[in-house]
Amino acid sequence: MKHFTFVRLSFALPILFLVGCAANSNNPVADELPQARDPLSTSFKALGQAGLERLQQDDTQRICSEYEGRELPTDLMMAIIKSSTDSVVFPADGNFMGDWETGKKIAETGTGLQSNDDPSIPNGGNCYACHQMAPDEFAYGTLGLPLVNYGKLRGTSEAILKYTWTRLWNSHAYNACSHMPRFGANGVLSEQQLKDVMAFLFDPKSPVNKEVAVQ
Numbered sequence: 001m002k003h004f005t006f007v008r009l010s011f012a013l014p015i016l017f018l019v020g021c022a023a024n025s026n027n028p029v030a031d032e033l034p035q036a037r038d039p040l041s042t043s044f045k046a047l048g049q050a051g052l053e054r055l056q057q058d059d060t061q062r063i064c065s066e067y068e069g070r071e072l073p074t075d076l077m078m079a080i081i082k083s084s085t086d087s088v089v090f091p092a093d094g095n096f097m098g099d100w101e102t103g104k105k106i107a108e109t110g111t112g113l114q115s116n117d118d119p120s121i122p123n124g125g126n127c128y129a130c131h132q133m134a135p136d137e138f139a140y141g142t143l144g145l146p147l148v149n150y151g152k153l154r155g156t157s158e159a160i161l162k163y164t165w166t167r168l169w170n171s172h173a174y175n176a177c178s179h180m181p182r183f184g185a186n187g188v189l190s191e192q193q194l195k196d197v198m199a200f201l202f203d204p205k206s207p208v209n210k211e212v213a214v215q
Ligand code: HEC
Pocket: 012, 015, 107, 125, 126, 127, 128, 129, 130, 131, 143, 144, 145, 147, 164, 167, 168, 171, 174, 175, 177, 178, 179, 180, 181, 183, 197
């Protein structure tokens, strides 16, 4: 369990670091020292699958970094939401549900895309870095809201399935500057892996939906 906690943190920390960097323009130390102004480009070395292109922000990241801590203008917000919504690809066969047991493993796995990961091994979703999911798992982050009883509380209407798939594919479709990784849009998880994670969230047999409400 301790090992998993470390892996999860190791995935979450670079994200928090990047978020933190966005606020640096008001930092007097960063303005004084050139090496503190751009610590990523001076310290990051390409290694394995982690190439230098990762330092290039896409438009969404650039805009969200620029407005971190400030209100995003409505036109930019709507443009991000539109392009993110347009990016979503729904399952070709119209079936949103895979295997919850495989989805459980994907949610628990914090490896993938790092320089020392084998690119031939499928990536994990590392959902527990940010969300509480199955109630019997005690190591979880709280950047995202708890997903305990997700399917039990929301049901499986077409609208809920599409909403959740869109969240997983590209969370910026609902929150322009979401801090949730774009699992589908960025190719972190495959269509089948996303279906398995959906089953973990919705299947009545999944431990996610086994929490007994505390009275
Ligand atoms: C780096 C943190 C992070 C990771 C990793 C992450 N999420 Fe999220 N997630 C969030 C945040 C933050 C939100 C809240 C809304 C937002 O930012 O848009 C969210 C929202 C959601 C929602 C919408 C919940 C609701 O009540 O409508 C779902 C579903 C979800 N996440 C599922 C997942 C799954 C499944 C995984 C793993 C494949 C995952 N998340 C990985 C941060 C994360």
